[in-house]
Amino acid sequence: MARTVTLALALLLAALAAGPVPAAAGGVRIVIGGTPFPHTGHPRHVHRHPGRVIVAPRPVYLAPRTCWAPGAFTHQWVPQSQVYYAWVPGHYNTDALWVEGHYAPQVFPSGYWQPIWIEGRWVAC
Numbered sequence: 001m002a003r004t005v006t007l008a009l010a011l012l013l014a015a016l017a018a019g020p021v022p023a024a025a026g027g028v029r030i031v032i033g034g035t036p037f038p039h040t041g042h043p044r045h046v047h048r049h050p051g052r053v054i055v056a057p058r059p060v061y062l063a064p065r066t067c068w069a070p071g072a073f074t075h076q077w078v079p080q081s082q083v084y085y086a087w088v089p090g091h092y093n094t095d096a097l098w099v100e101g102h103y104a105p106q107v108f109p110s111g112y113w114q115p116i117w118i119e120g121r122w123v124a125c
Contacts, residue, residue, distance in 0.1 A: 066122045078114045
């Protein structure tokens, strides 16, 4: 009997001196001194915070959703103006003076639509 107790104590001391060894899959692991996981029960000591705690919400950044609009042809108005001379017949002006007939410049506004290419761009969806 004494021999069995001595053998058990020798094996126990050898296991403790070797230190913890990771358990293999399917193997048995003996942990002495508690579990390796933190204690999940209620704490025995309560530590009070010395000051006031201010909780501010984090900023939320929002950006509009964008989609790619491919390039396309469109039209652009190109204004032009032409000057021509029109005959103005003789007449009396507001001071009751006679103004001889003459040619006076007249402006004729005109223009045309020109096709242009618009590059692709990001637009709001």
